[in-house]
Amino acid sequence: MKFLKLLTLPLVALVLTGCLYPEAQLEKNKMPNQAQLDAIQKAVDQYKxxxxxxLPIKTKDQDTPIFLKYPIDFSKLKQKGLIGEPPGTAFINGGHYEYTIITPEDNPTVKLVDLRTAEALRSLQLKVExxxxxxxxxxxxEQIAKGVYSIDYGAVGLEEAPTVDSPYSQQMLPIYINDQGKLLIDYRKDLYEYIRTKEHSYQTGDDIRYLLTDYTPFSPAYSVPYTILDGEPIFMSELPS
Structure with a gap:
């Protein structure tokens, strides 16, 4: 998976080229596979x-966004003898991904967040701040939706509007900004495709971001809630009252 069409800070460049890691680790760190996910899911279920x-999770602030709120603490799984070492794709073991849990109360499910995207967003966030x-x-x-705006990219020293590669498709996803000046990724392009092509039962008022996690190992991190209206994804904030 290729990531990022954003900034050129040295750290981001190093991560993208793999220069931070020994040559022998490059392939194993490239992309998680289903066997890795299944192994960690089994370990999480056994721990529970x-x-x-x-759950074997790290403590996060209460206001942490839901798809980032429950990172897996591999040390807890290791202490219980449920895993040997974390997957090579995990950040703690030199990889690019944070393993997280979604729907912790109902059905704790292991998903992934690509930390190269996180690093690029942090770099841009510094410029915004x-x-x-x-x-x-x-x-x-320009205002995109209630509480969501496009970024005056020239004002923060960029030559074009910032985007990231989608983890779900080959599309480029816009990066927007909210009322508080915090960055977010707009997943509506992917949500539209999934609404059209995937079987689902989501209705108006539901948070349809979970449609993306229903069919892929990736969490729509750094997003705000969306719902469905007349067959199309909209920001939840735009839902008529």
Missing amino acids: QQESGL FYQQENKYPPFN
Whole structure:
């Protein structure tokens, strides 16, 4: 999977070219496979059973976005003898991915977040925050939806509107900004395709981001809730009251 059409900070460039890792690790760190996911899912299920419903997760702030809120603590799985080493694709073992859990109460399910995207967003977030400190307001451009704006990319030193490669398709996904100056990725392109091509029962008012996790190992990180209206994805904030 290729990632990022954004910034050129040295750290991001190093991650993308693999220069941070020994040559022998490049292939194993490239992309998680189903066997790795299944092994960690099995370990999580066993841990939950042994620990009376507790999950092997790191503690995050209460306001952490839902798809980033429950990262797996591999040390807890290892201490219980449920795994040997974390997968080579896991960030803790030199890979590009954070293994996380979604729907922890109902059906704890292991999913992935690509940390190369996270690093690029952090780099852009610094530019946004510097602009906001200098100008007293974020670099808003056009309003996309209620509380969502495109970025005045020229104002933060970019030559074109920032995007990232989708983990779900070959499409480029826009990066927008919310009222508080925080960045978000717009997954509506992928959601539209999944609504049309995948079997589902999501209705207006449901958070349809889970449609993406129903069919892939990736979480739609750095997003806001969407729902479905007249067969198309919309920001939840745009739902008529």
